[in-house]
């Protein structure tokens with residue numbers, strides 16, 4: 001018989017979430033769905049939360065969470081599926097294709113034929129904010145300065161306030177940080193030469209370059225290269241920027257028109273430790289940040305939310321004492337987070353160069369991947385569900 005904790009009191013099931021970005025908003029919805037009363041606060045007003053020009057690559061682990069939270073049906077029309085992912089090593093002129101058959105056991109889920117989806121920030125946040133406003137167990141406070149945040153006692157505090165996390169800093173939780181020499185440029189373009197349901201990860205000596213379908217001929221580009229070079233590129237006239245883009249893309253992909261303003265930003269490997277202190281726990285970029293290679297960032301953030309939901313539901317069901325939740329959460333998350341940070345860092349280290357000693361290793365790895373479906377399945381599953389799938393179960 002499973003051990004039961006005393007039934008939780010109403011005060012045990014109260015939480016405050018700091019930050020209403022993609023992670024905080026979903027964390028609040030996950031807690032409320034598990035029977036908790038939730039306050040969520042963010043200094044930005046709703047209009048500013050919607051504003052970012054970004055698109056996220058979602059994997060099946062994220063789609064599963066959206067399905068569980070009854071958000072998938074509303075978001076699916078805005079999600080552009082990709083059914084094929086082409087991994088290209090430009091220095092070796094070698095290519096490997098991943099398809100949905102390399103992801104077995106997906107039947108009955110969001111869309112068994114998709115390797116993943118690209119979702120733009122605005123439709124995502126519109127749905128999340130609408131769901132937060134409609135949920136009777138959620139008190140949403142946006143555009144409130146931190147000095148005016150509620151201070152009443154709650155059983156659980158969730159810091160989802162981004163990589164600078166003021167809440168984490170106030171709790172004196174330390175963050176380890178290693179900046180990459182590479183930065184990242186994001187831009188949306190009209191592009192010819194790729195199927196509209198095909199994504200590309202191009203490994204170039206100056207850094208990885210992702211080409212992600214947004215539907216039709218629209219694509220989101222995530223271009224990694226030395227930051228100073230990217231900062232010069234974003235200042236170019238559109239025609240000159242497109243010329244520079246043509247020189248970076250393979251000859252079969254032609255960017256024809258800019259659909260938004262290119263933006264460059266620094267990237268870093270960041271990890272806060274420990275992931276909890278007292279009744280406070282860290283989720284999303286407040287806890288970790290990785291290189292954008294492989295589109296792991298937001299999916300890793302949302303697996304934090306899936307784990308939080310799992311433990312929160314156990315507390316609500318009287319199967320875990322509320323005071324044990326932060327420790328259980330932290331124990332269940334460290335391995336996935338550490339492995340994703342290590343794996344993305346290893347990919348950047350291995351593929352962002354033309355080192356003669358590393359080229360044969362890369363050639364062998366790509367040959368093996370192209371030859372053996374079992375290896376493609378293993379690596380695509382790790383990218384999709386994380387290297388240690390649902391370890392908290």
Ligand SMILES: Cc1cc2nc3c(=O)[nH]c(=O)nc-3n(C[C@H](O)[C@H](O)[C@H](O)COP(=O)(O)OP(=O)(O)OC[C@H]3O[C@@H](n4cnc5c(N)ncnc54)[C@H](O)[C@@H]3O)c2cc1C
Nearest residue numbers: 018019021022023054055056161162166265284285297298
């Ligand atoms: C410039 C930039 C561009 C990016 N582009 C892409 C991209 O193209 N594709 C992609 O997949 N990923 C991209 N990322 C990464 C992606 O944005 C993150 O993975 C994702 O936003 C993480 O979500 P989050 O909710 O954890 O953090 P955030 O989105 O950073 O949300 C944190 C929230 O906390 C709020 N906050 C701040 N201070 C406080 C406080 N004191 N109290 C309460 N709340 C507070 C903020 O207002 C914000 O709403 C980009 C990141 C950056 C910085």
